[in-house]
Amino acid sequence: MFKLLLCWRYLRTRYIALASIISVTLGVATMVVVNAVMAGFTTEMQDRIHGILSDVVFESRSLEGFHDPQWHMRQIDRVAGQYIKAMTATVNVPAMLRFRYGDNWMTHPVQLIGIDAATAGDVADVTKYLQHPDNRQHLSWDLRDGGFDVLPREASAEMPPRSQLQDAGWPRRRRRAEQEQAFRESLTPGRVEPPGFDMPRAEDSFATNPQLLSGPNQGTPSTDVASTVSSEDPNSNAAEPSPVDAVGEDSLPSEEVNPFERADMALQDQGELFDPARDQFDGLIMGIAIASFRSGDGRDHFLALPGDDVQLTFPTVGTPPKAESMPFTVVDFYESKMSEYDASFVFVPLEVLQRARGMIDPTTGIGNVTSIQIKLKDDRDAAVVRDLLRASFPEQIYGINTWRDKQGPLLAAVQLENRILNVLLFMIIAVAGFGILAIFFMIVVEKTRDVGVLKSLGASKQGVMSIFISYGMSLGLVGAGVGLGLGLLIVAYINEIAVLIGSFTGHQVFDPSIYYFFTIPTIVDPRTVTWIVVGAVSIAIAASVLPARRAARMNPVEALRYE
Amino acid sequence: MNSRSLLAEHPVQVAKDGVSSTLSEPRESPLSACARLRAAGIEKSYHKGNVEIPVLRGVDMEVRHGEFLAIVGQSGSGKSTLLHLLGTLDVPDAGEIYFDERRIDRLPSRQRDALRNQDFGMIFQFYHLLPELSTLENVLVPAMISSSVWGYLVRRRQYTEQAKHLLDLVGLSHRLRHRPRELSGGEMQRAAIARALISGPKVLLADEPTGNLDRSSGHEVIRLLRNLNVQQSLTIVIVTHDDEIARQADRTVQLVEGRIEPK
Numbered sequence: 001m002f003k004l005l006l007c008w009r010y011l012r013t014r015y016i017a018l019a020s021i022i023s024v025t026l027g028v029a030t031m032v033v034v035n036a037v038m039a040g041f042t043t044e045m046q047d048r049i050h051g052i053l054s055d056v057v058f059e060s061r062s063l064e065g066f067h068d069p070q071w072h073m074r075q076i077d078r079v080a081g082q083y084i085k086a087m088t089a090t091v092n093v094p095a096m097l098r099f100r101y102g103d104n105w106m107t108h109p110v111q112l113i114g115i116d117a118a119t120a121g122d123v124a125d126v127t128k129y130l131q132h133p134d135n136r137q138h139l140s141w142d143l144r145d146g147g148f149d150v151l152p153r154e155a156s157a158e159m160p161p162r163s164q165l166q167d168a169g170w171p172r173r174r175r176r177a178e179q180e181q182a183f184r185e186s187l188t189p190g191r192v193e194p195p196g197f198d199m200p201r202a203e204d205s206f207a208t209n210p211q212l213l214s215g216p217n218q219g220t221p222s223t224d225v226a227s228t229v230s231s232e233d234p235n236s237n238a239a240e241p242s243p244v245d246a247v248g249e250d251s252l253p254s255e256e257v258n259p260f261e262r263a264d265m266a267l268q269d270q271g272e273l274f275d276p277a278r279d280q281f282d283g284l285i286m287g288i289a290i291a292s293f294r295s296g297d298g299r300d301h302f303l304a305l306p307g308d309d310v311q312l313t314f315p316t317v318g319t320p321p322k323a324e325s326m327p328f329t330v331v332d333f334y335e336s337k338m339s340e341y342d343a344s345f346v347f348v349p350l351e352v353l354q355r356a357r358g359m360i361d362p363t364t365g366i367g368n369v370t371s372i373q374i375k376l377k378d379d380r381d382a383a384v385v386r387d388l389l390r391a392s393f394p395e396q397i398y399g400i401n402t403w404r405d406k407q408g409p410l411l412a413a414v415q416l417e418n419r420i421l422n423v424l425l426f427m428i429i430a431v432a433g434f435g436i437l438a439i440f441f442m443i444v445v446e447k448t449r450d451v452g453v454l455k456s457l458g459a460s461k462q463g464v465m466s467i468f469i470s471y472g473m474s475l476g477l478v479g480a481g482v483g484l485g486l487g488l489l490i491v492a493y494i495n496e497i498a499v500l501i502g503s504f505t506g507h508q509v510f511d512p513s514i515y516y517f518f519t520i521p522t523i524v525d526p527r528t529v530t531w532i533v534v535g536a537v538s539i540a541i542a543a544s545v546l547p548a549r550r551a552a553r554m555n556p557v558e559a560l561r562y563e
Numbered sequence: 564m565n566s567r568s569l570l571a572e573h574p575v576q577v578a579k580d581g582v583s584s585t586l587s588e589p590r591e592s593p594l595s596a597c598a599r600l601r602a603a604g605i606e607k608s609y610h611k612g613n614v615e616i617p618v619l620r621g622v623d624m625e626v627r628h629g630e631f632l633a634i635v636g637q638s639g640s641g642k643s644t645l646l647h648l649l650g651t652l653d654v655p656d657a658g659e660i661y662f663d664e665r666r667i668d669r670l671p672s673r674q675r676d677a678l679r680n681q682d683f684g685m686i687f688q689f690y691h692l693l694p695e696l697s698t699l700e701n702v703l704v705p706a707m708i709s710s711s712v713w714g715y716l717v718r719r720r721q722y723t724e725q726a727k728h729l730l731d732l733v734g735l736s737h738r739l740r741h742r743p744r745e746l747s748g749g750e751m752q753r754a755a756i757a758r759a760l761i762s763g764p765k766v767l768l769a770d771e772p773t774g775n776l777d778r779s780s781g782h783e784v785i786r787l788l789r790n791l792n793v794q795q796s797l798t799i800v801i802v803t804h805d806d807e808i809a810r811q812a813d814r815t816v817q818l819v820e821g822r823i824e825p826k
């Protein structure tokens with residue numbers, strides 16, 4: 001009993017102990033905050049990686065792919081069916097994507113993925129990151145009639161709206177078609193141009209619909225040259241008032257649609273001219289960062305929008321492979337906020353890609369695919385399924401990996417970073433521990449005589465020791481408790497704090513244009529927090545053991561004589 | 564508890580009775596059949612570096628039941644060391660110590676702790692109250708040491724009553740909540756006496772209890788001890804270099820250079 005009483009009294013009367021409490025508090029608070037933020041970032045990142053990668057990827061080692069995905073799925077189901085929830089076949093090929101912006105052709109290397117809209121959603125969260133609410137519910141390759149999210153999802157209120165997305169979809173497409181029509185008529189009134197006229201490279205594009213920003217009624221669009229061009233388009237040459245520039249932001253030079261060369265695939269069964277105001281090519285979903293850039297103020301500027309046409313060039317499966325080009329219509333943007341993905345992924349309908357690459361056997365109608373994405377009932381079984389499949393399929397032909405394997409280096413790097421950071425932070429608490437050690441030695445020296453008194457009154461060694469150990473434990477508990485509260489408080493208000501610090505220092509602590517997040521993601525893992533608190537208290541106890549032993553071993557006679 | 568009931572009957576008498584008349588002449592103490600405390604051939608030396616300094620060189624003495632014994636001697640004669648050895652605070656290099664004819668100098672430390680807690684009450688020259696605790700709490704410390712947390716909480720009321728009673732006995736009932744630094748020397752020593760009495764000891768060992776007090780406070784403390792001795796037949800061993808105090812004792816032994824000198 002005397003231990004508790006004395007421990008309590010020492011706690012209340014020794015202000016030097018506050019120093020160790022504060023160091024424990026700060027250490028614990030820092031660890032809680034950093035772990036929450038790291039966990040937030042890691043989880044966010046993993047979610048985004050996992051969102052596009054299925055749990056297990058069964059893929060061909062060749063771009064040719066393998067034949068008959070249904071047969072493969074049956075085999076996979078036979079081997080590991082009890083773990084599998086859903087499967088979908090995809091074709092992944094590297095490709096070039098081109099679209100026009102002003103006078104320029106923008107060409108991007110992309111990762112082209114043919115997906116089966118019906119089953120892709122069961123396997124990976126592709127649809128979750130689309131910009132049209134209906135597409136998120138049910139992915140459609142047909143262009144939507146407007147209604148794209150103008151306010152980016154998962155964003156803070158300060159995020160500027162993407163006003164350009166307001167008229168994306170059919171309204172934009174129709175307006176561009178009308179604008180082009182008007183522009184063409186203004187050049188050659190009353191004349192019907194022959195196909196291919198004024199089109200230096202016929203295979204270049206179908207995307208020849210100049211946009212009339214101020215509306216379809218504008219006869220000669222040269223009136224709003226300067227304003228629209230200079231404010232929106234850093235690439236265009238405003239000083240040269242050619243009729244091309246005059247059309248506006250996304251203006252395109254006069255080019256004729258070449259329905260015979262460009263659109264025959266889409267139109268062969270319709271038997272009529274392709275009218276861009278009413279018709280679209282096959283749908284394509286494009287990573288948002290391919291078509292946009294973010295300026296320093298956090299605003300997104302789009303170079304292409306849903307409703308525009310783009311051209312894809314990809315290898316066919318022939319021997320040798322040839323480059324095949326095809327027009328597509330952008331129907332939606334994909335924004336996972338993993339810049340690596342957003343800047344490279346392009347999705348098209350699986351069958352269209354199979355056909356275009358010559359992957360479908362004309363006699364049977366059965367196609368090739370390059371991979372089968374497998375979704376498991378429980379993604380923790382991924383390694384088990386991978387091993388089962390590896391044992392059943394020749395590894396020379398099939399690469400079978402979990403999503404973690406595929407992102408192994410990145411995940412490992414993040415994990416390593418996390419671990420090192422934790423070790424370093426734990427050092428802070430260890431420093432607090434040494435503080436406790438030093439302070440305790442001091443207190444023990446100060447209390448030498450009292451220890452002698454207690455012993456003369458019959459206190460045992462263990463009793464004396466436990467005074468100081470429970471003192472250390474109380475310091476640890478109080479410090480860790482306060483630190484935990486402080487840490488959780490900081491985590492709860494971290495974005496406000498970041499803004500506050502930013503306003504003091506003049507530097508933005510968290511730059512959304514770098515991270516693609518608008519708020520700092522945090523996850524408080526109760527297990528981690530428990531470990532931190534337990535660790536801090538243990539360090540405090542460990543630091544008090546040595547001084548406590550010293551006190552306990554003191555000879556009472558000498559202790560009493562000590563003045 | 565024995566002491567409690569005994570003291571409860573004569574609180575006023577103990578506090579106020581002028582014992583000096585009774586104590587002016589040393590009382591003939593009844594020789595008990597066996598000694599309460601007995602030391603035989605005690606040797607003890609201290610080491611300062613490599614030099615061995617002998618303090619006690621074969622001390623034989625006994626403390627009888629209910630006697631008030633004074634150990635006198637000059638500074639450095641080893642009287643405090645002898646008291647510490649009798650109180651099991653230290654272990655002799657040679658010789659034996661018996662308490663109620665039970666050898667105690669080689670007991671395991673746990674049993675010696677219990678002995679100090681239950682059977683011996685100790686008083687020091689510098690009072691040695693714990694500065695963080697109030698007077699009442701200081702008196703309660705031995706009770707806290709002897710019982711578990713739960714046991715203490717269960718009997719807390721009883722212990723507190725007892726401590727208050729003892730403080731009343733030593734005339735400190737108005738100082739219960741004060742910290743030691745708010746008390747005078749005499750008050751602190753009286754609080755220390757109350758602390759020594761809380762567990763109902765069989766022997767009170769006092770090491771220069773008046774050494775740090777002015778004359779009147781010292782007298783008061785001695786009167787208090789003498790009263791306890793008389794009222795409760797409490798065996799008291801007091802170490803002093805003050806002849807006046809020694810004269811009030813039933814019996815005096817003198818230590819000269821680590822040996823008992825007949826007086």
